[in-house]
Amino acid sequence: MEEDFHLCPKFEAAFQLLGKRWTGLILRVLMNGPKRFKDISHLIPNISDKMLAERFKELEAEGLVVRRVYDEVPIRIEYELTEKGKALEPMMNEFQKWAEVWMK
Amino acid sequence: MEEDFHLCPKFEAAFQLLGKRWTGLILRVLMNGPKRFKDISHLIPNISDKMLAERFKELEAEGLVVRRVYDEVPIRIEYELTEKGKALEPMMNEFQKWAEVWMK
Incomplete structure (x- = not known):
């Protein structure tokens, strides 16, 4: 086994952060520009306001x-x-x- | 709000899949080449064999x-x-x- 291969803790930490349900979608929506709470909530149909508020707290705490x-x-x-x-x-x-290529 | 912006369900599904704990690391390790179970388990110190086996089942079912x-x-x-x-x-x-740039 290649001895020089090692895993990066930053990589794992980043996956933990972005892997949470909804986080990817929220970030994707904001990549389209600043938005109000209800506009984001409107764009992500199945997310509850409570969950969206919670994810925002986490994303603000992480500086994203x-x-x-x-x-x-x-x-x-x-x-x-x-x-x-x-x-x-x-x-x-x-x-x-x-x-787009691989997900059904 | 830009009306043409819409969220891609495939994008969300992909995030669900890869967002699970350990999945990112397992895929990262395998990007380095095929490996035996115990080599992977060795490279990801904190993962239990039970969890690794579970993630492999999911990743095989998803065709990854x-x-x-x-x-x-x-x-x-x-x-x-x-x-x-x-x-x-x-x-x-x-x-x-x-x-590497942004995670502490």
């Missing part, structure tokens, strides 16, 4: 998403990818290509 | 991995990525790059 509050009447709140979040786009695009 | 039995004494059994599994390499490489 930021919540912007606009001082308007009524107040406007949008969710947006950070640099760290946007940096996932190449991986997402490769994954999309794979899914 | 194939189990080869070599008629030798003693019998040799190896796990190997299929074309579908190997096609994940570009995504994995992008993900590795992201993890």
Whole structure:
């Protein structure tokens, strides 16, 4: 067995983070630009508001998403990818290509 | 909100599949070539044999991995990525790059 092969803990940690149900879709939606909570919820039909709020908390804590509050009447709140979040786009695009070819 | 944006069900299904704990690591190890059960188990320190066997069943059912039995004494059994599994390499490489930059 090739002795020089070793597994990268960062790779596993990243998979743990992005592997959670809905996370990939939420990130994919935000790759299309900042969005309000209800717009995202509308675009991901089966996700509950409770789950979406929970995933946002995790994604904000991980520095992948930021919540912007606009001082308007009524107040406007949008969710947006950070640099760290946007940096996932190449991986997402490769994954999309794979899914289109191989997933039934 | 951009009306032409829509989410791809194949993308979500693919995330469900690969998002399971350990799956990413198992695929990553096999990207390095066919391996025996105990070699894989050795390379992923914290995974139980029971879990590894379970993930292999799923990955075989999804057509990502194939189990080869070599008629030798003693019998040799190896796990190997299929074309579908190997096609994940570009995504994995992008993900590795992201993890190295962004994961602590």
